[in-house]
Amino acid sequence: MTGLKNCAMSFDEFQNQARLYVIGALEPEELEEFELARKDLGQEAEDFITKCYSMHEAFALSLRPAKSSDVLKDRLMAMVRNRQKS
Amino acid sequence: MPIMALDFSSTTGLPEETAEASNTRLPAAAPILEPGAPTDLELMHGIQAEDPEALSQLYDRYNGIIKALILRVIHNEAEADDLLQEIFMEIWNQAKNFSAQKGKPLGWMVTLARRRAIDGLRKKQAYARAGERLQTETEQQPDAWVHNATEEEITFGDTRLLVRQVIDTLPVAQQEAINLAFFRGMSQREIAAKTNTPLGTVKTRLELGLKKIYDGLKELRDEL
Numbered sequence: 001m002t003g004l005k006n007c008a009m010s011f012d013e014f015q016n017q018a019r020l021y022v023i024g025a026l027e028p029e030e031l032e033e034f035e036l037a038r039k040d041l042g043q044e045a046e047d048f049i050t051k052c053y054s055m056h057e058a059f060a061l062s063l064r065p066a067k068s069s070d071v072l073k074d075r076l077m078a079m080v081r082n083r084q085k086s
Numbered sequence: 087m088p089i090m091a092l093d094f095s096s097t098t099g100l101p102e103e104t105a106e107a108s109n110t111r112l113p114a115a116a117p118i119l120e121p122g123a124p125t126d127l128e129l130m131h132g133i134q135a136e137d138p139e140a141l142s143q144l145y146d147r148y149n150g151i152i153k154a155l156i157l158r159v160i161h162n163e164a165e166a167d168d169l170l171q172e173i174f175m176e177i178w179n180q181a182k183n184f185s186a187q188k189g190k191p192l193g194w195m196v197t198l199a200r201r202r203a204i205d206g207l208r209k210k211q212a213y214a215r216a217g218e219r220l221q222t223e224t225e226q227q228p229d230a231w232v233h234n235a236t237e238e239e240i241t242f243g244d245t246r247l248l249v250r251q252v253i254d255t256l257p258v259a260q261q262e263a264i265n266l267a268f269f270r271g272m273s274q275r276e277i278a279a280k281t282n283t284p285l286g287t288v289k290t291r292l293e294l295g296l297k298k299i300y301d302g303l304k305e306l307r308d309e310l
Binding site for chain 1: 136138141142145146149150151152153154155157158166167170171174175178188189190192193196197199200204245246249250252253264267268269271272273274275277289292293296297299300303
């Protein structure tokens with residue numbers, strides 16, 4: 001944890017903030033402080049933030065899948081193919 | 087305003103009608119693929135190489151989950167379908183920005199879908215302050231999005247159960263705070279105002295709840 005030497009925020013605190021950050025729940029003044037700590041902590045901070053994003057996946061997987069029509073997919077694929085042609 | 091137990095498990099936010107055993111053996115946390123089926127990462131590489139078939143397969147695999155997420159945010163079937171199509175189009179267009187070093191394809195898709203859905207919700211709310219009305223609609227539509235089990239639902243059933251086991255350990259107030267932040271894109275101040283709770287309490291609920299979920303998921307991964 002080399003970045004901690006010059007950082008006002010402890011890594012524990014940074015972890016708490018990072019979990020709030022990935023769900024967009026940091027208030028503007030916290031965000032500023034968080035970004036400074038993120039810069040100070042470097043790669044270690046980036047690695048932890050990446051891990052926190054796995055919560056997004058988990059929240060989505062906690063939902064029961066919803067059904068959508070085949071027409072929707074056909075329309076999407078037609079759009080993709082048109083985009084490829086143009 | 088009374089605290090409402092918001093269930094992460096259903097699309098509607100209403101408690102599920104099926105009681106699932108809590109002592110189920112731990113299955114794989116990742117979706118189980120057919121033998122020989124391409125991995126999500128292989129499909130993303132296919133999309134990056136502009137192969138429509140890769141997008142088609144990724145759509146088949148995840149459209150239900152992404153739509154459930156959108157519905158959880160905007161609570162409108164027709165709008166959710168439109169948004170679903172836009173999101174998969176964006177996945178196609180933005181696939182070059184995906185990096186496996188920064189996470190899994192599903193995580194990337196969910197982050198993208200959530201952002202789009204919350205943007206959509208905010209636009210909608212800018213036209214009509216519909217927050218309370220949407221809440222009422224959610225509470226009043228117990229059967230609107232209930233459907234028979236699909237293949238996708240069965241595939242992800244075990245994963246959903248595991249994630250729910252982690253989330254269900256949280257006190258209702260923590261679940262509610264996380265739900266409002268994640269699925270409604272609310273700030274701590276907005277949550278405090280909506281739930282008539284001191285800001286500091288909201289922050290504590292979010293921090294404690296998210297830590298428990300993070301640790302629970304980590305434990306789950308370590309155990310498997």
